[in-house]
Amino acid sequence: MDSWKMALEYITPAWKELLGYLPTADRERVQEIRLRLFSPLTVSTPDGLWYVNTASRLTRSTSEPLVMCDRRGVEDTFLRLCGYAVHAHESELNHGFIRAENGCRCGVAGDIITHSNGKRTFRRVTSLCLRIAREHKGCARELVDRIFSDGRAHSLLLVGEPASGKTSLLRDLAQILSNPDKGNALRVAVIDERGELGDLDTLHHCDVLTGCTKSVGMLQAIRCLSPDIIFLDELGGEDEIAAIRQSLQCGVAVVASIHAAEIDALKRRPIVKELLQERVFEHIAVLCGRTKPCKVKQLYTGGV
Numbered sequence: 001m002d003s004w005k006m007a008l009e010y011i012t013p014a015w016k017e018l019l020g021y022l023p024t025a026d027r028e029r030v031q032e033i034r035l036r037l038f039s040p041l042t043v044s045t046p047d048g049l050w051y052v053n054t055a056s057r058l059t060r061s062t063s064e065p066l067v068m069c070d071r072r073g074v075e076d077t078f079l080r081l082c083g084y085a086v087h088a089h090e091s092e093l094n095h096g097f098i099r100a101e102n103g104c105r106c107g108v109a110g111d112i113i114t115h116s117n118g119k120r121t122f123r124r125v126t127s128l129c130l131r132i133a134r135e136h137k138g139c140a141r142e143l144v145d146r147i148f149s150d151g152r153a154h155s156l157l158l159v160g161e162p163a164s165g166k167t168s169l170l171r172d173l174a175q176i177l178s179n180p181d182k183g184n185a186l187r188v189a190v191i192d193e194r195g196e197l198g199d200l201d202t203l204h205h206c207d208v209l210t211g212c213t214k215s216v217g218m219l220q221a222i223r224c225l226s227p228d229i230i231f232l233d234e235l236g237g238e239d240e241i242a243a244i245r246q247s248l249q250c251g252v253a254v255v256a257s258i259h260a261a262e263i264d265a266l267k268r269r270p271i272v273k274e275l276l277q278e279r280v281f282e283h284i285a286v287l288c289g290r291t292k293p294c295k296v297k298q299l300y301t302g303g304v
Helices: 003-008 013-020 071-081 086-093 141-147 166-178 214-224 238-249 263-267 270-278
Strands: 032-036 042-045 048-052 097-099 105-114 120-131 156-160 188-192 207-210 229-232 253-259 283-287 296-301
Touching: 003 013, 013 071, 032 071, 071 120, 086 097, 086 120, 141 156, 141 166, 141 283, 141 296, 156 166, 166 188, 166 229, 166 253, 166 283, 188 214, 207 214, 214 229, 214 238, 238 253, 238 270, 263 270
Parallel strands: 156 253, 156 283, 188 207, 188 229, 229 253
Antiparallel strands: 032 042, 032 120, 042 048, 097 105, 105 120, 283 296
């Protein structure tokens, strides 16, 4: 089943039918399906946001009859994503997302209750952002020679805004580098905290750790799986930075991604600034952005 049909599995029936009749060319461009309470059903594409009208066509005109998201449809979609067992997704919802049974990932917004133990729950869900997890086979080939040269793995940081293709590049790199058929056969460990990197069931030759934080997963992989290289998505916390340093001290390369549109923006983040100054990552790739997913705009070697 392709990623578009996988995502539609969880949409409330009336909206699922309308989205199912979108022209093929439009379906292939959709990156996200957005359901906002009392607002038009919206999709994100590389060229921005579009409404869905009642004739199953994309439009930017508010004068056309549009598909409106009511409370019943939003709540029904939310429950379908949870498999009608919200409690089973408490850990994910505490971080603002749901990972559905087939691997689809959905961001959640609404009225949040913060409990005394620090956990967060949703009193009311008002917005869902369902990502279309597309596979871009071969998109990382231009980076492979950077990651593996001189008989060893090298560290890489992928820098890009949301929907710029960071996760797709990470997945493709991990797949290529770990595949014996492609002549690499590196021992690759993937720390998939949010279930995005392995959600297309393509990392057959990798050791994938899910359900744990990135810092815990990295250290566990080093101790138990003897990897040549570790992959992780959405770098951010101090504990993750410390684990990366420890990985490199153990001779294990790291490939990670981070949210930022430009290098200058990255340099203004204190924790990351230290990594850049220390030249922890041998290569840094800045992506073009959501208009050209998976395309590298700038590639730095030896520091920035």
